[in-house]
Amino acid sequence: MRFATISAILMATTLTACATVSDQPIVDNGPAQPMGSLVALGQPVAVGSDIVVTPTKLYEDSRCPTGVQCVWSGRVVVTTRIDGPGWRETVNLVSGEQQRVRDHDFLLIEVLPAQRPQSGIPEGDYRFSYRIDYRL
Structure with a gap:
């Protein structure tokens, strides 16, 4: 009887923990810099009240030299990681091109x-x- 009661409590606690979903963005590497900041690879920046982006890898730089x-x-x-309330996606963003x-x-x-x-x-x-543009 005592074992059954303890098992029931543990199961209820475990199921409750699984149902919890954060309403805040998932952010690694410290606090996000404010919107408009220039950030290095791996440094998160807030682009909205609940969106954080982090550049993770330079995929291509084919710009014409000055x-x-x-x-x-x-x-x-x-390559940029985008964190929102309870979700995370990684996409390749191209300079000057909007991506949904x-x-x-x-x-x-x-x-x-x-x-x-002549130098990298x-x-x-x-x-x-x-920058982020919200669409309805």
Whole structure:
């Protein structure tokens, strides 16, 4: 009888814990920087009241270096983790192109530094800025 009572309490506690869903974004690597901040790889930034984005990997940087005449201006693609209330998705965002994720349009709006002629940019030197547009 005592074993059955303890088992029932443990089961009820376990089931209650499983039903709990956070209404806050999942965020790793410390507190998010304020909206509009330029952030490094791995640094989270708040882009809305309940959305946090974190650039995780530089996927592509094919921008034309400053002072060089190019046929194509190129682009930057950054693998970005997007955290919302109780959900997380990872997408590749392309500079200057909106991408729809869960009823929001995300935009990688700025990438620094500018591409340099004849030399690469160390990944740790990159900084990114994001924007979100809410759609109804």
